Amino acid sequence: MKKVYLAGLSSEYAGDWKERIKKVSGFEFHDWEFDSDQASPDTFFPDDLKAITEADILIANPGTTPCEGTWIEVGYFLALNTEHPGETCKNLIIIWDKQRQDWSLDFVQKAGIIVASIKEAIKELERKR
Numbered sequence: 001m002k003k004v005y006l007a008g009l010s011s012e013y014a015g016d017w018k019e020r021i022k023k024v025s026g027f028e029f030h031d032w033e034f035d036s037d038q039a040s041p042d043t044f045f046p047d048d049l050k051a052i053t054e055a056d057i058l059i060a061n062p063g064t065t066p067c068e069g070t071w072i073e074v075g076y077f078l079a080l081n082t083e084h085p086g087e088t089c090k091n092l093i094i095i096w097d098k099q100r101q102d103w104s105l106d107f108v109q110k111a112g113i114i115v116a117s118i119k120e121a122i123k124e125l126e127r128k129r
Contacts, residue, residue, distance in 0.1 A: 002128065005030045005052050007073040008061030008095070017061050017095075017118050024122055026129045030055065052077050057128055059121055061095040078111050088112060093124050 004027045006018045011033060022029050030036075036047035052058065058077040062070040074092065081089045092112025096105065108114065115121045 001026065001028050002056040003028045003030065003051075003054055004057045004059060004125065005055035005073070005077070006032070006059055006061075007052075007077075008059075008070045009063040009065070009067060013065070014061060014063050020118055021059060021122060021125065024125050027057075027125070048073065049076060053080060057091045057093070057125065059093045059095070059125065061118070061121075062100070064097050064099045074111065086110065091128065093121050095121050 004021075006021060006029060008014065008017075011018065018029075018031050018033075022031070030051040032044070032048050032051070036051065037043035052073055055077065058074065060070050060074050074094065077092060078089050081091055088110060089112045094108060094112055094114050095118060096102075096108070096114050096116060098116060105114070113124055115124060
């Protein structure tokens with residue numbers, strides 16, 4: 001069973017996006033909010049990186065606000081799942097909200113698959129079963 005790491009905004013700020021994706025059958029999901037020890041950075045950061053290392057697919061939802069942690073997770077996954085700098089990762093799905101400023105979109109598109117909605121992210125994930 002393929003493992004999927006869900007990176008991005010917490011449910012408090014972004015609603016049920018992770019719960020909707022977790023309904024896709026045939027995958028094992030890691031949701032940092034619940035599956036990593038959130039007691040302190042000394043526990044959750046290593047837990048998150050271990051889960052990213054074990055993931056086959058990463059879905060990131062940076063939302064429309066600054067989401068620095070998401071970009072650390074994306075970069076780490078990208079480094080683990082490509083051989084050469086500048087290579088695009090076919091197992092990295094980034095939800096790019098239309099309300100998000102697009103000044104960095106050209107750069108981010110080089111990293112992985114960019115989708116405009118959770119619904120599109122689910123379709124991409126289903127293709128990877």
